[in-house]
Amino acid sequence: MFDIENIRAQFPILTQTVNGKPLVYLDNGATSQKPISVLDSWQKYYTEINANVHRGIHTLSQLATEEMEIARKKVQKFINAKNDFEVIFTKGTTEGLNLIAYSMTNFIKEDDEIIISYLEHHSNIVPWQLLCERTGAKLKVIPMDENGVLRLDFLENNLSEKTKIVSFNQVSNALGVINPIEKIIEITRKNSSALIVIDGAQSVPHFKIDVQKMDCDFFVFSGHKMYAPMGTGILYGKEEILRKIQPFHGGGEMIATCTFEKTTYADLPFKFEAGTPNVGGNIALGAAVDFMENIGHENIQKHENALLEYAQKKLLEIEGLKIYGEKAKRTGVVSFNLEGIGIASDVGMILDKLGIAVRTGHHCTQPIMEFFNIAGTVRASFAVYNTFDELDILAEGVRKAQKMLG
Numbered sequence: 453m454f455d456i457e458n459i460r461a462q463f464p465i466l467t468q469t470v471n472g473k474p475l476v477y478l479d480n481g482a483t484s485q486k487p488i489s490v491l492d493s494w495q496k497y498y499t500e501i502n503a504n505v506h507r508g509i510h511t512l513s514q515l516a517t518e519e520m521e522i523a524r525k526k527v528q529k530f531i532n533a534k535n536d537f538e539v540i541f542t543k544g545t546t547e548g549l550n551l552i553a554y555s556m557t558n559f560i561k562e563d564d565e566i567i568i569s570y571l572e573h574h575s576n577i578v579p580w581q582l583l584c585e586r587t588g589a590k591l592k593v594i595p596m597d598e599n600g601v602l603r604l605d606f607l608e609n610n611l612s613e614k615t616k617i618v619s620f621n622q623v624s625n626a627l628g629v630i631n632p633i634e635k636i637i638e639i640t641r642k643n644s645s646a647l648i649v650i651d652g653a654q655s656v657p658h659f660k661i662d663v664q665k666m667d668c669d670f671f672v673f674s675g676h677k678m679y680a681p682m683g684t685g686i687l688y689g690k691e692e693i694l695r696k697i698q699p700f701h702g703g704g705e706m707i708a709t710c711t712f713e714k715t716t717y718a719d720l721p722f723k724f725e726a727g728t729p730n731v732g733g734n735i736a737l738g739a740a741v742d743f744m745e746n747i748g749h750e751n752i753q754k755h756e757n758a759l760l761e762y763a764q765k766k767l768l769e770i771e772g773l774k775i776y777g778e779k780a781k782r783t784g785v786v787s788f789n790l791e792g793i794g795i796a797s798d799v800g801m802i803l804d805k806l807g808i809a810v811r812t813g814h815h816c817t818q819p820i821m822e823f824f825n826i827a828g829t830v831r832a833s834f835a836v837y838n839t840f841d842e843l844d845i846l847a848e849g850v851r852k853a854q855k856m857l858g
């Protein structure tokens with residue numbers, strides 16, 4: 453049974469007022485709120501366990517290690533990775549993508565090609581540009597049409613033995629467009645031997661992920677968009693590839709032996725986890741996995757699809773409102789502008805006065821904004837605790853903003 457009141461009761465932050473109005477939190481694409489179970493798990497670690505992992509002989513250190521490894525196993529099951537050592541704790545999606553791009557350096561040479569798409573977040577653009585600068589490889593970009601749908605014919609025509617990496621997001625953070633990942637992977641496998649990287653930052657909060665079924669080589673996401681603390685994230689990589697590529701950060705935890713002449717690396721996953729990890733955060737990420745699984749992926753998706761449909765209907769009743777990617781298959785996001793109002797942040801500021809939290813601007817996707825020839829959009833993004841009443845308040849707020857600014 454999907455019980456929205458029960459779900460909302462688990463998020464104390466949602467009960468507050470902002471600017472004298474009940475908070476309507478619709479900025480979940482930027483970060484989600486955290487349920488009590490996640491907050492408790494984090495607090496329990498710091499009040500009862502706090503000790504460094506892996507190195508300690510004492511009881512608390514062993515307990516911290518055990519709890520963190522339990523969290524790793526929860527994530528393994530959550531994304532259906534074959535082995536727990538294929539699950540690497542990171543700071544988030546950005547670190548995961550930078551890790552892959554850096555660690556692949558020795559496998560990329562001049563004139564090799566890396567393919568990304570027009571729909572990417574800057575964190576799935578810049579690490580590849582840096583890799584190209586280091587190696588002389590070329591970056592190619594799959595274009596999209598006016599609905600924000602990728603032109604897969606372009607992908608097919610540009611894949612070759614030169615293509616070494618293909619990196620896409622599963623869901624666009626700016627438009628909410630769902631990319632046909634299965635098709636992209638099928639086309640890529642058929643036409644190249646490129647490694648496939650999936651940015652799951654905006655899909656993990658909404659979909660059931662199965663990395664084995666998907667057959668990607670890497671899958672990265674952030675904890676903070678799926679009800680876990682900030683500063684947590686996951687890099688999944690296939691064992692054989694993780695064994696081949698070079699470590700990202702050097703330091704403690706990631707060595708087997710270290711002398712001034714030569715260092716050998718620790719086994720997976722520790723080869724990629726240099727330094728003291730975010731133990732409390734990683735354990736709380738495990739609690740966030742439990743939170744989502746207790747509600748159930750099907751229930752989450754059903755509720756969020758209904759929210760999206762309702763938001764779209766209510767907003768499109770407003771004259772002069774344009775939704776970007778309106779005709780594309782989407783999840784979790786409505787990105788829009790009002791005719792004649794060029795500055796999205798003006799709308800955002802009025803909504804804030806009404807207690808409504810949305811994001812305005814380019815959403816770290818400047819190429820998408822350039823494509824539509826706009827500076828930014830107003831983005832309302834949903835989580836499992838949002839309600840239809842909140843979407844009515846949003847639509848009413850947008851009408852008010854239009855009146856005041858028009």
Ligand code: PMP
Pocket residue numbers: 481482543544545546547573575576621623624625651653654674816
């Ligand atoms: N990719 C996508 C699709 C995102 O939405 C985000 C966050 N907005 C990122 C990457 C970067 O995630 P983080 O800032 O948590 O590292």
